[in-house]
Amino acid sequence: MSSARGYSMAEMLVVVAIVAVIMGVSAPLLWTYYRSAALRAAAEQTVTMLNNARQLAIRMNTTVCVTVDATGMQYHQGTCAAAAYTGADTDAAGYIKLDPGLTLGTTANVCFGYLGAAPSPLPAGCLGGATFTITRAQGGTMNVIVASTGRVRIQ
Numbered sequence: 646m647s648s649a650r651g652y653s654m655a656e657m658l659v660v661v662a663i664v665a666v667i668m669g670v671s672a673p674l675l676w677t678y679y680r681s682a683a684l685r686a687a688a689e690q691t692v693t694m695l696n697n698a699r700q701l702a703i704r705m706n707t708t709v710c711v712t713v714d715a716t717g718m719q720y721h722q723g724t725c726a727a728a729a730y731t732g733a734d735t736d737a738a739g740y741i742k743l744d745p746g747l748t749l750g751t752t753a754n755v756c757f758g759y760l761g762a763a764p765s766p767l768p769a770g771c772l773g774g775a776t777f778t779i780t781r782a783q784g785g786t787m788n789v790i791v792a793s794t795g796r797v798r799i800q
Contacts, residue, residue: 683747687744687747687779687781687787688779688799691749691777699797701732706759707759709730710722710768711757717741719738719739719740720739724768724770725754725770746781747780747781749777749778750777753771754775755774756772774791776789776790776791
């Protein structure tokens with residue numbers, strides 16, 4: 646039975662319980678979505694960085710080697726042993742970095758030639774295609790594949 650002011654205490658408790666259950670169920674789902682969205686964004690950023698290296702090779706009419714180490718990704722003009730390219734989106738040492746909590750690894754250095762595909766012959770220390778793996782510190786990985794044709798895609 647309702648009080649003169651509106652709702653009874655039992656009705657209010659039911660509403661609060663329902664809201665608590667909904668929040669309890671949705672919080673983990675939102676956290677999972679956030680983690681996967683951050684990983685996907687890092688993979689898309691890696692695709693952009695690799696496509697920028699490809700465009701640099703085409704624009705400069707040269708070979709660009711992409712290397713990865715614990716600090717980040719670097720572009721090298723000509724060979725993988727050349728000095729790091731510094732320009733837009735790089736720091737003073739030529740590194741392009743992912744957001745904190747994300748790391749980038751690769752199976753090999755990849756090279757893009759002046760036509761956007763793997764150059765022929767390949768420079769020493771370079772492959773025409775490679776797999777780049779983005780790892781999130783809290784768990785989860787995603788791969789970015791570079792084909793010998795120069796095509797870059799998320800897998």
